[in-house]
Amino acid sequence: MSHINNPMEIYKLLNGSNCRECNEKTCLAFAVAVFKEKKPIHACPYLEKQVIEQYGGEIEKPNTVDEYKEEAIKELKQKISLIDLSQAAQRLGARFSKNKLTLKVFGKDFSVDTNGNLASEIHINAYMVVPVLNHILNGSGKSPQGNWITFRELAGGPSRYAHFHQRCEKPLKRVADTYTDLFKDMLDIFGGKKIVSQIGSDISIILYPLPLFPIMVCYWKPEDGLESSLHIYFDSASDDNLDIESNYTMNEGITLMFEKIALRHGACKI
Ligand code: SF4
Numbered sequence: 006m007s008h009i010n011n012p013m014e015i016y017k018l019l020n021g022s023n024c025r026e027c028n029e030k031t032c033l034a035f036a037v038a039v040f041k042e043k044k045p046i047h048a049c050p051y052l053e054k055q056v057i058e059q060y061g062g063e064i065e066k067p068n069t070v071d072e073y074k075e076e077a078i079k080e081l082k083q084k085i086s087l088i089d090l091s092q093a094a095q096r097l098g099a100r101f102s103k104n105k106l107t108l109k110v111f112g113k114d115f116s117v118d119t120n121g122n123l124a125s126e127i128h129i130n131a132y133m134v135v136p137v138l139n140h141i142l143n144g145s146g147k148s149p150q151g152n153w154i155t156f157r158e159l160a161g162g163p164s165r166y167a168h169f170h171q172r173c174e175k176p177l178k179r180v181a182d183t184y185t186d187l188f189k190d191m192l193d194i195f196g197g198k199k200i201v202s203q204i205g206s207d208i209s210i211i212l213y214p215l216p217l218f219p220i221m222v223c224y225w226k227p228e229d230g231l232e233s234s235l236h237i238y239f240d241s242a243s244d245d246n247l248d249i250e251s252n253y254t255m256n257e258g259i260t261l262m263f264e265k266i267a268l269r270h271g272a273c274k275i
Pocket residue numbers: 019020021022023024025026027028029030031032033035048049050051
């Protein structure tokens with residue numbers, strides 16, 4: 006059994022003659038078929054016995070994003086079971102009672118007990134659970150300062166900004182452009198707070214994915230031939246309460262959630 010990451014790794018084992026004896030049009034097509042487990046590798050008669058033995062078993066494919074997140078959650082739950090949760094609650098200004106730490110996620114109760122078991126008033130997916138558990142483990146508890154900064158200004162932000170913009174701000178802007186209820190949902194369902202922007206945006210909403218980790222979503226409507234734009238801002242204490250990877254994951258989760266809501270309402274084609 007061998008670990009194969011992509012069809013090219015199989016292709017490199019073939020002689021590249023495209024002879025079609027395997028009933029595929031090309032060696033590359035054969036490699037893809039093997040990777041997808043539609044064909045056994047020994048269907049190519051030109052491979053050495055040793056290669057067939059090495060790659061002939063079940064192919065171990067890389068984990069999917071969901072599997073990675075599941076593994077991460079398992080590890081985090083284990084870490085949670087090793088810390089003093091009452092102290093963590095004190096540090097974060099959360100509640101602790103009956104062996105459970107409870108804090109608000111988007112204004113709704115989210116609990117974890119001393120064995121790492123989770124309970125929540127709202128459906129929370131892996132994109133939210135990983136950051137919330139990291140916050141419980143490592144958040145300093147520093148209060149939000151009320152100064153808004155960009156993703157680029159966060160520790161580790163500059164190198165990740167392009168990805169963040171592509172996966173979070175851009176798709177959320179697309180939703181905002183076509184799903185007019187987006188900001189209403191942010192206010193009604195997710196306990197957001199509308200504020201008067203000091204940076205000239207047409208709509209500004211503060212969301213509380215975590216009480217100590219607010220985010221500000223600002224949207225500029227299209228005007229005079231200029232495209233609309235949307236940016237997400239962070240409190241200057243964000244780095245103290247959530248690491249950059251968790252921050253990214255959480256915002257990706259928020260974006261996916263609003264994309265799904267918009268699609269469900271048939272309001273836009275994203
Ligand atoms: S039989 Fe082997 S060499 Fe021939 S096309 Fe298929 S994979 Fe390529």
